[in-house]
Amino acid sequence: VRKIVIGLLGAGNVGTGVVRILQENQADIERRLGGAVAVKKVLVRDPSRSREMVADELLTDNPAEILEDPEVRVVVELIGGIEPAYTYVMEALSRSKHVVTANKALMAVKGRELFAEAARRGVSINFEAAVAGGIPILRALREGLASDRIEKITGIVNGTSNYILDAMTRTGARYEEALAQAQEAGFAEADPTLDVGGGDAAQKLALLTLLGFGARVSVDDISTEGITRVRPFDIQAADELGYVIKHLAQAVRTPEGLILRVHPALVPKGSIMAGVHGAYNAILVESRAMGRSLYHGRGAGPMPTGMAVVSDIIELCRSVFAFDSGRPPPEAFARVEDVKPRPLDDERHENYLCVHVTNVPGILGRVATCLGTNGVSIKRLQQDPQGPGTPVDMVIVTEAIDEADLTAALQRVDELDAVQAPTHRFRIVDPDPLESR
Amino acid sequence: VRKIVIGLLGAGNVGTGVVRILQENQADIERRLGGAVAVKKVLVRDPSRSREMVADELLTDNPAEILEDPEVRVVVELIGGIEPAYTYVMEALSRSKHVVTANKALMAVKGRELFAEAARRGVSINFEAAVAGGIPILRALREGLASDRIEKITGIVNGTSNYILDAMTRTGARYEEALAQAQEAGFAEADPTLDVGGGDAAQKLALLTLLGFGARVSVDDISTEGITRVRPFDIQAADELGYVIKHLAQAVRTPEGLILRVHPALVPKGSIMAGVHGAYNAILVESRAMGRSLYHGRGAGPMPTGMAVVSDIIELCRSVFAFDSGRPPPEAFARVEDVKPRPLDDERHENYLCVHVTNVPGILGRVATCLGTNGVSIKRLQQDPQGPGTPVDMVIVTEAIDEADLTAALQRVDELDAVQAPTHRFRIVDPDPLESR
Numbered sequence: 114v115r116k117i118v119i120g121l122l123g124a125g126n127v128g129t130g131v132v133r134i135l136q137e138n139q140a141d142i143e144r145r146l147g148g149a150v151a152v153k154k155v156l157v158r159d160p161s162r163s164r165e166m167v168a169d170e171l172l173t174d175n176p177a178e179i180l181e182d183p184e185v186r187v188v189v190e191l192i193g194g195i196e197p198a199y200t201y202v203m204e205a206l207s208r209s210k211h212v213v214t215a216n217k218a219l220m221a222v223k224g225r226e227l228f229a230e231a232a233r234r235g236v237s238i239n240f241e242a243a244v245a246g247g248i249p250i251l252r253a254l255r256e257g258l259a260s261d262r263i264e265k266i267t268g269i270v271n272g273t274s275n276y277i278l279d280a281m282t283r284t285g286a287r288y289e290e291a292l293a294q295a296q297e298a299g300f301a302e303a304d305p306t307l308d309v310g311g312g313d314a315a316q317k318l319a320l321l322t323l324l325g326f327g328a329r330v331s332v333d334d335i336s337t338e339g340i341t342r343v344r345p346f347d348i349q350a351a352d353e354l355g356y357v358i359k360h361l362a363q364a365v366r367t368p369e370g371l372i373l374r375v376h377p378a379l380v381p382k383g384s385i386m387a388g389v390h391g392a393y394n395a396i397l398v399e400s401r402a403m404g405r406s407l408y409h410g411r412g413a414g415p416m417p418t419g420m421a422v423v424s425d426i427i428e429l430c431r432s433v434f435a436f437d438s439g440r441p442p443p444e445a446f447a448r449v450e451d452v453k454p455r456p457l458d459d460e461r462h463e464n465y466l467c468v469h470v471t472n473v474p475g476i477l478g479r480v481a482t483c484l485g486t487n488g489v490s491i492k493r494l495q496q497d498p499q500g501p502g503t504p505v506d507m508v509i510v511t512e513a514i515d516e517a518d519l520t521a522a523l524q525r526v527d528e529l530d531a532v533q534a535p536t537h538r539f540r541i542v543d544p545d546p547l548e549s550r
Numbered sequence: 551v552r553k554i555v556i557g558l559l560g561a562g563n564v565g566t567g568v569v570r571i572l573q574e575n576q577a578d579i580e581r582r583l584g585g586a587v588a589v590k591k592v593l594v595r596d597p598s599r600s601r602e603m604v605a606d607e608l609l610t611d612n613p614a615e616i617l618e619d620p621e622v623r624v625v626v627e628l629i630g631g632i633e634p635a636y637t638y639v640m641e642a643l644s645r646s647k648h649v650v651t652a653n654k655a656l657m658a659v660k661g662r663e664l665f666a667e668a669a670r671r672g673v674s675i676n677f678e679a680a681v682a683g684g685i686p687i688l689r690a691l692r693e694g695l696a697s698d699r700i701e702k703i704t705g706i707v708n709g710t711s712n713y714i715l716d717a718m719t720r721t722g723a724r725y726e727e728a729l730a731q732a733q734e735a736g737f738a739e740a741d742p743t744l745d746v747g748g749g750d751a752a753q754k755l756a757l758l759t760l761l762g763f764g765a766r767v768s769v770d771d772i773s774t775e776g777i778t779r780v781r782p783f784d785i786q787a788a789d790e791l792g793y794v795i796k797h798l799a800q801a802v803r804t805p806e807g808l809i810l811r812v813h814p815a816l817v818p819k820g821s822i823m824a825g826v827h828g829a830y831n832a833i834l835v836e837s838r839a840m841g842r843s844l845y846h847g848r849g850a851g852p853m854p855t856g857m858a859v860v861s862d863i864i865e866l867c868r869s870v871f872a873f874d875s876g877r878p879p880p881e882a883f884a885r886v887e888d889v890k891p892r893p894l895d896d897e898r899h900e901n902y903l904c905v906h907v908t909n910v911p912g913i914l915g916r917v918a919t920c921l922g923t924n925g926v927s928i929k930r931l932q933q934d935p936q937g938p939g940t941p942v943d944m945v946i947v948t949e950a951i952d953e954a955d956l957t958a959a960l961q962r963v964d965e966l967d968a969v970q971a972p973t974h975r976f977r978i979v980d981p982d983p984l985e986s987r
Contacts, residue, residue, distance in 0.1 A: 130839070134697055134698070134839050135697075137699075137838070137839075138697060138698060138699050138838065138839070141698075141699050141764075142696075142697055144764055145696055145764070228880075228881055228886075231881075232877075232880060235876070235877040235878065236878065237878045238881070241694065247694075247695075247698075247839070247840040247841075247843065248694075248843055249686075249689070249690050249693065249694025249695070252686070252689060252690070252693055252694050253686050253689070253690075254882065255881070255882040256686065256689055256693075256861060256864075256865055257678065257684075257685075257686025257689050257858070257861055258684075258686070258857070258861065259579075259582055259860075259861045259864045259865065259882075260571055260572075260575060260579055260857055260860030260861040260863070260864050261571070261575060261578075261684075261857050261861070262574075262575050262578050267979075267981040267982075322889075323881075323882065323883075323886065324881075324882040324883075326889075327578075327581055327582065327882065327883030327885065327886050327887060328886070328887050328888075328889035329886050329887065329888050329889065330888075330889050330890070330891055331890075334890055334891050335891060336891075336894050342974065343976075344974070346904070346943055347902070347904060347974060347976065350902070350904065350932075350943075350945045351902060351976075353932075354902070354930065354945075354947060356902070356978065358976065361979060361981065363979075363981075367892065369892055370889070370890075370891070370892040371889055371891050371892060372891060372892050372894065372897060373891040374894060374897075376976070376977065377976050378976060378977045378978065378979040379902050379976055379977070379978040379979070380978075380979055380980065380981060381980055384980060384981060384982050385825075385846075385981070385982045386981045386982065388822075388825070397981055397982055400857075401574070401575065402567070402571050402574075402575070402684070402853040402854065402856060402857035403684040403847060403848060403853070403854050403857050404684075404847070404848050404853075404854065405847060405848070405982060406684065406685055406845075406846065406847030406848075407844070407845070407846040407847060407982075408843075408844070408845060408846075409822075409843065409844040409845075409846070410840060410841070410842060410843030410844060411840060411841050411842070411843075416839040416840070416841075417839065417840050417841065419839065420695070420697055420698050420837075420839035420840050421694070423696075423697030424693060424694055424695065424696045424697040424698070426697070427693075427696045427697050428693055428696065432872075432878060435869075436873075436876075436878075439672070439873075440669075440672040441672065441673065441674045441869060441873075443665075443669060444665055444668075444675070444692070444760075444761075445688075445691065445692040445696075445760065445761040445764065446760075446761075446764030448764065449665075449760065449764050449765070449766050450764060450765050450766065451765075451766050451767075452759075452763075452765035452766060452767050452807070452808055453767070453768075453771055453807075454767055454771050454772060454773075454807070454808050454809060454810040455804065455806055455807040455808060455809050457773050457809065457811060460809060460811075465784070465787070465788060465791070465793075465816050467783070467784060467787065493791065495787075495790075506783055506787075508787045508791075510791060537779065537781070537784060539780075539784065539788075539795065539813070539814050539815060539816055540813065540815045540816070541793065541815065541816040541817075542704075542798060542800075542815040542816070542817055543817065543818055543821060544704040544798065544800075544817060544821060544822070544823045544834055545704075545821050545822045545823065545834055545842060545844075
């Protein structure tokens with residue numbers, strides 16, 4: 114099996130997520146890659162302290178053990194902040210190692226130097242995780258929309274701010290209360306300034322602008338306003354006017370140049386952005402040929418962010434394997450399995466039924482009994498009142514039931530004398546229950 | 551300037567879109583790529599008939615002029631259907647040409663043979679446009695979520711079916727009426743069988759399953775039901791029960807194997823899928839580390855589909871340049887510009903204002919006058935009734951006005967005697983007006 118050796122700088126929340134994903138999804142990753150990813154060393158402050166996911170012998174407090182090891186081909190920087198991350202990353206690049214980072218501050222502030230060094234050494238620096246966690250928005254701009262002319266990017270890119278505003282909107286809480294609650298739930302840092310002040314969103318906007326417009330801007334030049342001034346009164350008044358207050362980051366192409374801004378705004382209820390809840394992120398891109406496209410998901414947290422980091426590692430490994438072998442990487446999975454889908458017989462669903470009957474006395478009871486004796490529980494039943502003898506559509510919602518049982522029961526129902534035509538049946542599916550709305 | 555020569559097979563709607571994007575976005579594409587894409591020949595049935603976007607001398611009815619030309623490195627197949635597309639694509643691959651195609655039927659039915667030949671020749675076959683037009687969902691599965699374990703994919707992937715169901719839901723029209731309307735609006739083919747019967751969605755589901763699960767399934771094994779049985783009565787009854795009827799394609803990993811199904815279903819109002827309107831597509835992916843992520847946009851039409859095709863061409867060109875030069879491709883744009891964002895002074899917005907005043911007689915008029923004489927038109931104004939002398943929050947919605955003018959006006963307002971504290975101000979933004987909701 115081909116193998117790529119990597120080293121991690123940092124073993125905080127995201128680092129732990131990275132290691133966990135590499136372990137838990139190992140089989141899938143190897144199937145995709147046709148090779149393995151091996152973590153050789155992990156840089157930490159205190160190697161004597163054991164970590165949950167990392168074997169003790171991998172820990173080191175000496176960066177040279179990673180940066181100067183010729184076997185390490187990919188360095189994963191998860192320290193955060195500018196220094197010492199910048200020094201380490203430059204060192205890795207200068208030794209022709211590929212780099213993956215989740216560090217938006219580093220990329221927004223030091224991108225110019227890092228890209229130049231990477232180009233000089235013929236290596237890549239991947240940073241999908243730096244914007245909107247696991248949502249592959251940088252890839253979408255770099256590849257999926259690569260042929261298009263981007264006109265506008267609007268994002269909810271700071272999960273902490275969105276969590277707080279959403280909580281204020283739902284519960285009427287004051288900013289301070291919602292912040293405390295977000296901190297307790299792990300959605301806000303002890304020092305939330307970078308998030309609630311808008312600085313984090315501005316850094317992300319600078320990166321979106323780089324990949325979407327090919328324009329490098331200084332974060333300091335972005336007009337930035339955080340959410341600290343938003344009061345329950347404003348949220349209530351906005352609600353009465355038909356709006357929701359959201360924290361937006363926006364880049365707009367105009368004939369006179371780019372407009373960049375980060376601030377709270379009133380967006381219409383029912384708009385896509387108004388529907389982004391909790392710590393979710395969303396980015397809406399407007400481009401000439403495509404029109405609008407939307408990317409929505411969890412924009413923070415160790416697992417989504419770690420997932421983006423490991424996906425970047427996989428992309429690098431794919432291209433390293435491709436370069437090493439002189440052939441392009443395989444489609445998606447190095448090993449594809451031939452699969453026969455399962456029969457749907459024991460799939461369980463609630464169902465919508467429409468039974469077409471003649472309105473004779475007792476027909477409702479007979480249909481219900483027929484369903485019941487065949488194991489179908491009825492959750493709701495409604496029948497439009499009609500004169501006797503007229504055709505009637507009886508609408509029934511079933512409790513969850515296996516497909517095979519329902520099919521058998523419907524066969525019996527359709528055999529009843531008063532049933533005029535085969536029963537209409539559609540499944541009831543909730544594709545996105547709970548958290549995201 | 552580096553240049554890649556390509557040949558097009560087919561110049562129908564999508565072909566025209568491809569040529570148009572290559573022309574209209576040429577400058578942006580060259581900036582991204584650091585090189586040019588040149589169309590050398592276009593295969594058509596009748597080269598004597600002139601085309602809007604393609605120079606006459608490019609047209610040919612001889613496939614060999616493209617397939618056997620050693621200068622052509624990328625062949626773009628836009629004929630559709632299995633034959634002769636399959637023969638041409640195999641021929642191109644066997645001559646070590648890369649292939650880009652929008653042909654979902656070809657990829658779903660003949661993927662095995664095509665991938666094998668591409669691997670044998672060390673070339674790539676890209677087909678992002680085959681699923682959900684310009685939405686980069688295959689890239690998301692192949693790269694963005696590459697490290698994750700996909701658990702479930704739920705899609706609205708047939709724009710025609712969604713357009714028809716959406717029209718029936720909005721207007722109460724019968725299926726036949728909505729179909730005729732969709733045909734008139736260009737959202738349904740003269741023979742709509744493949745779309746409304748679910749076959750198109752099943753082919754796309756097979757491709758999503760390949761890239762998401764590494765599982766190759768036969769389209770014939772996918773339980774498939776179209777939308778032709780859905781009646782206005784069902785839509786109305788579903789509405790009363792709190793649901794919307796949508797046409798879903800779903801792949802679910804279960805301990806016993808994959809479940810694949812394509813059928814109309816009742817989804818709860820307020821769910822993400824219920825909010826997908828018109829000819830839009832959406833794909834919701836559930837994966838272990840990431841949780842839910844959603845990809846939403848225009849899933850069909852010459853421009854979105856052409857955009858996906860050209861983006862695939864760019865990706866191939868990037869990797870061809872990289873292989874030729876032995877260096878990885880540059881970040882996003884080969885040429886990045888340093889940009890200073892425009893000042894926001896002449897940005898125009900409606901605004902939400904909250905003026906903090908003491909409730910003295912005539913204060914409302916004085917604030918309104920002060921705004922008016924400084925060029926700010928008021929669209930709405932509301933003030934909670936309070937006793938005289940008490941502090942009051944006056945909520946005002948302005949008409950659209952330039953930032954600079956508003957700033958100047960607010961300075962004057964805040965100077966009024968009865969104004970107690972700096973006026974709260976948030977912009978009103980509609981990030982996604984019109985069609986998509």
